[in-house]
Amino acid sequence: MSLQVVTANRLDDGLAVFMTADDGWSTDIGDAVCATDATQAEVLLARANTAAQQVTVVGAYLIDVAKVDGALVPTKYREVLRTLGPSVRTDLGYQAG
Incomplete structure (x- = not known):
């Protein structure tokens, strides 16, 4: 099995986020x-899917990740895009910062 992390979308702004060791994002x-x-x-996925x-x-x-x-780093192109932000508007998302 490859390494895996939990990802989701934050409700207040829709950004892709990743679960941290303290159950934060x-x-x-x-x-x-x-x-x-x-x-x-x-276990990580169950912790991410609680009502809280x-x-x-x-x-x-x-998602599958690799250490480089x-x-x-995500191993799938879709997840790489999610870490960068919108691909059609370079003035938005993480790449705009």
Whole structure:
């Protein structure tokens, strides 16, 4: 199994966020807590799908990541785009900052 992290969309602004070790959420994938096996991944996903979490985020799911030069990066193109923000308006999202 590859490494996995939990991602979701934050309700107040719609940005892609990643679950942190303290059950918080960060827009930086580098802050994400990483599961190394299927059991850990399912525990993380269950923690992300509690009623308390669903007032902050929506649509939590697991994504595959890899460590590249010590940094976590998504392995699927769709998830790479989600970490960058809208691809049609470069004045919006993370790339505008």
